[in-house]
Amino acid sequence: LLQEIKQLQTIEMTKNISPRLDEWQDQTKNLVEQDGIRVLCLYLDQKSGKVNLIADSESQKRLVHSRVVLTELENILESEVDEKEKLRLYNHNQVREGEESCSKSGHICHNPAPMFQLAWERNLLTSISCFAGKKWFPDVKDYDKLPAEILRIIFGFLKPDDLKHVLLVSKKWKSVADEAVLWASFDLPQKCRENSEHFYRFLDLFSLSSKLQHLTLTGCESPPDDNLDVNIDYFKFEIKDDHIHHLMNLELASIEIKSIDLSKVSDEVLGKLVNRCQQCDIIEYFEDYPSPPNNNFLDLSSDDDDVKKLFLGVKKITAIFRESQEGSKLKSLRLRYLRKNDMRESVKLDLSSIPSDILATAFSQLEVIDLENLQFTSEQLSSVFDDGLGRSLRRLRLHGVEMDFIQARHLMKTLDSRCQLEKLDLSEVDVRQIPSMFLAGVINKIEWVVLKDLKIKSDQIEEIFLSITRGDSAMKHLGMFGMNNSLSEVDEEVFAKAVNKLESVAFDETLSKDLIEGMFTVMSIQTNLKIIGMPGKQIPVDAFENIQEVDEKVLAEALNNLRSVRIDLGNFDRDCFFNMPQLITFFKQLSSRSELKRIVREDWPDWSRFPY
Numbered sequence: 001l002l003q004e005i006k007q008l009q010t011i012e013m014t015k016n017i018s019p020r021l022d023e024w025q026d027q028t029k030n031l032v033e034q035d036g037i038r039v040l041c042l043y044l045d046q047k048s049g050k051v052n053l054i055a056d057s058e059s060q061k062r063l064v065h066s067r068v069v070l071t072e073l074e075n076i077l078e079s080e081v082d083e084k085e086k087l088r089l090y091n092h093n094q095v096r097e098g099e100e101s102c103s104k105s106g107h108i109c110h111n112p113a114p115m116f117q118l119a120w121e122r123n124l125l126t127s128i129s130c131f132a133g134k135k136w137f138p139d140v141k142d143y144d145k146l147p148a149e150i151l152r153i154i155f156g157f158l159k160p161d162d163l164k165h166v167l168l169v170s171k172k173w174k175s176v177a178d179e180a181v182l183w184a185s186f187d188l189p190q191k192c193r194e195n196s197e198h199f200y201r202f203l204d205l206f207s208l209s210s211k212l213q214h215l216t217l218t219g220c221e222s223p224p225d226d227n228l229d230v231n232i233d234y235f236k237f238e239i240k241d242d243h244i245h246h247l248m249n250l251e252l253a254s255i256e257i258k259s260i261d262l263s264k265v266s267d268e269v270l271g272k273l274v275n276r277c278q279q280c281d282i283i284e285y286f287e288d289y290p291s292p293p294n295n296n297f298l299d300l301s302s303d304d305d306d307v308k309k310l311f312l313g314v315k316k317i318t319a320i321f322r323e324s325q326e327g328s329k330l331k332s333l334r335l336r337y338l339r340k341n342d343m344r345e346s347v348k349l350d351l352s353s354i355p356s357d358i359l360a361t362a363f364s365q366l367e368v369i370d371l372e373n374l375q376f377t378s379e380q381l382s383s384v385f386d387d388g389l390g391r392s393l394r395r396l397r398l399h400g401v402e403m404d405f406i407q408a409r410h411l412m413k414t415l416d417s418r419c420q421l422e423k424l425d426l427s428e429v430d431v432r433q434i435p436s437m438f439l440a441g442v443i444n445k446i447e448w449v450v451l452k453d454l455k456i457k458s459d460q461i462e463e464i465f466l467s468i469t470r471g472d473s474a475m476k477h478l479g480m481f482g483m484n485n486s487l488s489e490v491d492e493e494v495f496a497k498a499v500n501k502l503e504s505v506a507f508d509e510t511l512s513k514d515l516i517e518g519m520f521t522v523m524s525i526q527t528n529l530k531i532i533g534m535p536g537k538q539i540p541v542d543a544f545e546n547i548q549e550v551d552e553k554v555l556a557e558a559l560n561n562l563r564s565v566r567i568d569l570g571n572f573d574r575d576c577f578f579n580m581p582q583l584i585t586f587f588k589q590l591s592s593r594s595e596l597k598r599i600v601r602e603d604w605p606d607w608s609r610f611p612y
Contacts, residue, residue: 219260
C-alpha cells in the first residue's frame with residue numbers, strides 16, 4: 001500500500017502534495033496493522049485522472065469503519081490539486097446492496113460505481129446521486145443486439161448442460177446455440193446409461209439427442225484411466241444390436257470404445273456404426289490371466305476365457321476394417337492395446353489374422369493413424385507402407401509396433417516419397433541401419449516429431465540437429481525420450497544451437513550436465529523457444545536432475561526468454577532440483593527484463609478422487 005502511495009509523487013498532477021503524503025502514510029499503516037485490512041491497492045490512472053481503490057470483500061467491510069483515513073486523503077487532494085474535479089475515488093468491487101438502479105441509458109453513473117465519493121464529486125451538476133445504485137446487467141433483450149460472432153465465443157465457454165438452457169432464451173440465442181461446433185463435447189447423458197428405457201426415451205423423444213456428436217461406449221469393468229468418471233461414463237446395461245441401430249440414426253462425429261463387453265452386438269452392425277463417424281478411438285484392455293502363449297503375443301483365435309479376457313476382440317476390429325471397404329467417413333483411427341497391470345512386460349495384440357489388403361485399404365483413407373502395442377506380420381507392414389499411407393495422412397503415431405530395420409527403412413522411404421506428415425510419433429523402432437543424411441532429411445520435413453526408445457546412433461541424432469542449425473528443417477517441436485545414451489555423445493554446441501532454433505523441446509529429466517548447460521547458455525542469449533516441453537504438456541524445468549549445475553544468472557535470463565515456464569517446486573512424483581540462489585535470481589529477473597507471459601505449477605493430486 002505504501003508503495004502505491006509513493007507512486008502518486010511521480011504524477012505531475014500531484015507533485016506538490018508529497019509532504020502531506022508522508023503524514024498520511026502513518027494513518028495507512030494503522031489500516032494494515034490495527035484495522036486488519038489485508039488487501040488494499042490505491043493507484044492513480046494517469047489517463048482518466050481517477051484515484052482507484054481495490055480491496056477484497058473482507059477488507060472492504062473493514063474500510064467502512066475507517067473512513068477517517070480516506071477523508072484525510074480527500075482533504076490532501078482537495079487543497080493541493082488544481083484539477084480536483086477530475087479526481088474520483090473508485091471501488092472496483094460490485095455496487096453496494098440496497099440501492100436503486102438507474103434507468104437512464106448512457107448516464108454517467110453507468111461507469112464503475114464509487115464506494116467513497118469525494119465531496120466535490122457529490123456536488124457535481126450531473127445526476128450522480130444514483131451512481132452507487134448502478135444496474136450492472138441491462139435487460140436480456142439488449143444482449144440480442146450482440147453480433148452472432150460474439151455470442152458464439154461466449155457460448156463456447158458453456159458446457160452442454162448449460163448450453164441447453166441457452167436455447168430457450170430467445171430466437172437469436174437459439175440460432176447461435178444450435179451450431180454444431182458448440183456441441184462437440186456433448187455425450188450421452190448419465191441417465192441414459194443406467195437402463196434401456198432411459199436410453200430409448202432420450203433418443204426417440206428428445207430433440208436434444210440430435211445434437212449428440214460424440215459417443216463414449218464404456219462398460220462396467222474399471223480401466224486404468226484416472227480421467228474416466230465412473231459415475232458418468234459407464235453403461236449399466238448390456239448393449240445389443242437394437243441399441244446400436246438407434247445410435248446410427250444420429251450424426252455422430254466421433255466414437256470412443258473402451259473396456260466394454262459388446263458380445264451381444266454383431267460384428268457387422270458395430271463396423272457400420274464406427275464407419276459412420278469421422279473419428280474412432282478404441283482402447284482394448286488385457287487383464288492379468290495366466291501367461292500368454294506365443295512369446296507374449298496374445299492369440300485371439302482361442303475362445304478359452306482362461307487364456308484371455310478382452311472387451312472387444314479381433315473379430316470386431318476386423319469387421320470395422322472390412323466395413324471401411326464399402327465406403328467410410330472415418331478419418332482418424334486410434335487403436336491402443338493396454339495391459340491393466342503395466343508393471344509386467346508389455347503384451348501386444350496380435351492382428352496377424354487381418355488380411356493385408358484390407359488393412360492397407362482401411363489405412364489409406366485416414367488422416368490420423370495412432371497404433372499402440374499391436375503385432376503385425378512383415379507382409380502386413382509392407383502392404384500398409386506401400387498402399388496404406390497416402391498423401392492425406394497428416395499424423396502418424398506408432399508405439400510398440402515392432403519392426404526390424406528393413407521395415408523401418410521401408411517406412412522412412414514411404415514418408416519421404418508420398419506422405420505430407422505434420423506429426424510423427426515413433427517408439428521402439430530400430431533405425432540404426434538407415435543412413436544418417438537420409439534419416440535426418442525425412443525427420444526434418446515434419447513439423448512435430450516425438451521419438452521414444454528408438455534404437456539410434458549418436459551420429460544420426462547429430463545429423464538431425466545439424467540440419468536444424470543449417471536452416472534445412474521444417475521442424476518446430478521435438479521430443480526425445482529414452483535415448484540419453486546416444487544423446488550424451490552428441491556435440492553439446494550443435495545440440496544447444498539446434499534446440500534453441502525450435503519453438504518447443506522435451507527431453508528426459510536425466511539429460512546430461514553438458515547438454516543442459518549448453519542449452520540454457522544459448523537460451524540466455526537468444527532463443528526461438530517458447531516452452532520447455534511439448535505444446536499442451538510442459539515439462540517442469542526444476543525436474544532436470546542437472547539443472548543445479550547451471551549458473552543462476554544464466555538460468556534466470558534463459559527462462560525469462562521463454563513465453564511460458566513450468567516450475568513445480570517438487571510434487572508427489574518429482575523432486576525439485578533448483579537451488580535457492582537459482583530461484584531468487586529467476587524471480588528477480590522477472591522485475592527487470594522478461595518475455596515470460598505465464599508461470600505454470602502443477603500441484604499435488606487430489607487424493608480423495610482415488611478409491612484407496
